[in-house]
Amino acid sequence: MCDSKTSTPKPVSLEVADSAKEEKAKEEQVKKSHPKTDLASRDTPNATQPMDLNAASDSKTITAKSLSVEVDDGTKEEKREDKEVKKTSLKAGLGLGSTDKAKQPVDQNTSSNSKTVTTKCFSLEVDDRTDEERTKDKQAAKNRPKTDKAKPPMDTNYEQERIASKPQIRLNLNFDKGIRGIKVDMKQRAMERFDGDRLFKAVVSGDRRQLEGLEKHLKDTGKRLSDSLYTMGGKSALLKALLNLKDGKNEAVEHLLDISERQGDLDKFVNAKHTEDQYAGQTALHVAIEKRSLHYVKLLVQKGANVHALANGMFFKQKKEASFYFGELPLSLAACTNQEKVVDFLIENKADAGQQDSYGNTVLHALVVLADDSPENTEFVVRMYDHILIKTAELHPKIRLEDIKNKQGLTPIKLAANTGKLGLFEHMLRREPQDEKSIHLSRKFTEWSYGPVYSSLYDLASLDTYEKNSVLEIIVYGSKIPNRQEMLQVEPLNRLLEDKWERFARHLFLISFAFYALYLCIFTTTAYWHKEGRSSFPLVLTKGGLHLTGQVISALGAVYFFVKGLTDMRRKPPKLQNLLIDGYSELLFFLQAILFVAYVVLYVCGREEYLGFMVLCLALSWINLLYYSRGFKHMGIYSVMIQRIILGDILRFLLVYIVFLVGFSAAVVTLVDEPPDQNNTDLIKNLTSKSNTTLPVPTSDSEETDQDKPKFQNIYLASLELFKFTIGMGDLEFTENYKHTKVFFIVLILYIVLTYILLLNMLIALMNKTVDRLYDESTNIWKLQRAITILDMERCLSQHFRKKLRSGVEIDLQKNGEDCRRCLRVEEVSWEKWNSNLCIHEDPGNFAKPSTTDTKPERDEEESQRSAVSSPILDGED
Known part of the structure; x- marks a missing residue:
């Protein structure tokens, strides 16, 4: 296939002209001038001899490359203007005549009226199959299931590979043999002919002797190893050979490459891609890397393999099902499979480490995706990441790999933060190469150290957050990111948040707390003095004025919480997992605003139901005061525990308890008899009132006694009475209107055992265990919630104040103005590193009195230990 941007036809091409007459006239002119020309005249790509299709069957040796058919989509006017140029070009290409004008290249750009014509080419392959073989292949393709639900295997030796199913125009070498009566010796043909099945079996075996006669067959038939007839199962013979290495070798690989090179088709053959959608784009170089064969990687690159080929089939995408995403590029595949030598070879042979795949990811992004935080994986990913970074910096100093963004706008460090790769992320922040040539790649610079204390500058x-879509914002607001709490404890993020809190967030938080407390007092006072005729304060001159002012202030506060709640939910949609970590204070504030709006609407409409909404809003407003506990460590941790227990243990308890409560309430109501018919009682009362007579009204019991007894007439009342039993306040003086006394007692006792004894005690035990388990985690969650508060307050600041309150200091690392960075100074203490460097080993458990002969050696050992400990300190070493 080829695409060209010129209207000048190639010499050996069949043009689609604007009329059939011109086409026919040109063909007749070609036949008269060269009636005996055959395919053998096109041994070289630049051959200008025409081809007679009718003479193909008489030719024994066909060495032509593929024909090309050009499609001209120019207008009729353009074709008419360019008619003479086309005729001259055609004559020159066919050798019918030569003029000075014809020998000169045609430059259509010199004409102001000329227009570039886009031509599309496709190859015309040679087909030497018989009619029976062709029919058999068509039937196999027809019987293939249309819906390809079953994924085709990348390679298999247990079933027949299928030929490429895409339509292909081919030249049939046997089209006239039946007409001319030429008989074919099928046995001889079977021995000499190499079809796809025979070729694939030969390359799988790895025996070079089975490929004898292949080159002669290709030369006789004019076929190429890159033809579609030699593409089976979506892969070429070269891919098949590399997928079937034995002990890392397959002699067929070199033999196939040599044949293709002698045929002049090497570039197309070595870069042939897998055509199945599942494995599309995979080349021989990808397979050689995956097979960990440095020998074949070098051979393929030497033969012209594309080092930037993209394997972007469905198998190579980021999916939950069985797949392997490695970055699609050969360099990324070598890096993700931990092949350092292959990585070095590819980088040294024009492989661009900054090349991006279909996701926009580079090799560094691919390593981030591959990381899984296990110790072994983290060690290899970190080593490979640094190796590629340093190697690229040596060969291409101007390329900054870590600044390249993918299609999500994420650099490698932001991608590590967004995916929660804690081990690799921590290494990125703390990377400090000791080599002077690589010092510019460092993100940490140690200023001084004294004992276990050392001071470092971290690149910000x-x-x-001064930068858009910063790492800190990604972690704090990324509710789906695993390890969020732990990542915020990594320096310098931990110190950066503390610095922001000390600089401005704490003061703004206290001001916000004071305003909310004032708002709460005003709302409470307004709600308390809501009754008509009572003013907010006992002042005659201001009667009703302060009450109205309080209502206006309360309404403005509700509007603020409503707008803020909508903004928060748009940025961070509420989910159960988010509520467990981020808390649900923003959701409660939004619910408070909704209740207040409902209260105001009902109050204006004159409905008495407003009182219920007002009471709920008032209670919720005081509960929301706990939001400000996150500004204080111990209160914040306590509040986090309450949130986790409510959304965890209590929520599960309520779900089970409601099932028990509804089920037993329905059972109790079913056992209770219906009370006397109220209609009959009302009828008797009416009759006695009209006749002024006194008749006895039927009653089951005295009304005073019934009022004191529990009611079980419906599920609602039964649920209330059973709930009292749950909390130990139930009344055992039941009504007598029930059937089957024994069954009633059994149901009631069973309910008390399951709820009052079992569920409540389990809830207490689970809450006790949850508090012990979540204390350390609650501390990290509190820090995360406080970080959310800090960034929310920073968003409210203007750009001027954000710049003025920015953390860190400007550092000129090279002292020439070329490498100025904003760094944060952090002082850290590492007793573990300090103790390991000292190598102190004590054994206080041996209290036996030493012998006199052993005294001197022990004293010498103790003195040597003292010198080992004291000498670094005295010498000023660390």
């Missing part, structure tokens, strides 16, 4: 590039 991409970390601080």
